[in-house]
Amino acid sequence: GDSVTQMEGPVTLSEEAFLTINCTYTATGYPSLFWYVQYPGEGLQLLLKATKADDKGSNKGFEATYRKETTSFHLEKGSVQVSDSAVYFCALYISNFGNEKLTFGTGTRLTIIP
Amino acid sequence: DSGVTQTPKHLITATGQRVTLRCSPRSGDLSVYWYQQSLDQGLQFLIQYYNGEERAKGNILERFSAQQFPDLHSELNLSSLELGDSALYFCASSSLAGANNEQFFGPGTRLTVL
Secondary structure, eight states: OOEEEEOOSOEEEETTOOEEEOEEEEOSSOOEEEEEEEOTTSOEEEEEEEOSTTOEEEETTEEEEOBTTTTBOOEEESSOOGGGOEEEEEEEEEOOTTOOEEEEOOOEEEEEEO | OOSOEEEOSEEEEOTTOOEEEEEEOOTTOOEEEEEEEETTTEEEEEEEEETTEEEEEOSOOTTEEEEEOTTSOEEEEEOSOOGGGOEEEEEEEESSSSTTSOOEEOOOEEEEEO
């Protein structure tokens, strides 16, 4: 079945460090890929998405490129801030009739220290 | 604030009991999704309703049921509760039917089964 694998957390970085959170997927078709973020005490929010191979999603300084050849969608940010501390979820969507849903990874907790 | 409201915020109950969780989607959104977030299972899609009709089903137990009312609010009913049902239950909404559209998550209901 379809699945998403994220790098294990927690990840702790200093402010202004470079961030990479790895995400790879297994899917039978051509999924759309998403990153959602969950700030403490809140529900998830869409951070960025890409719908086809080589697309790059970007938002709030975060970027991820849909790599079909490596089945990956790694999240990157050049200089993280304390306010980026949150749990990040990679997710995929495939439109199979009767089985339309978002499949989430397990989440990666990110803590940024000043 | 995503515009999605969930009540109650916290619920503590005993094994064997039945509870109802309520969700009001963003104004104008026709789709409602229910998710369960637990430490061991991660974020699992349970069920989706679109304009009052069930549209997609995920890993929802037979002891659980949901419905969406004419005013578009939704309720998730959990019965014969077990310790393992303790989790954070999220509702999300989107304007369109496909789960690949941006989903807006509520703050969740934390269920504790003792």
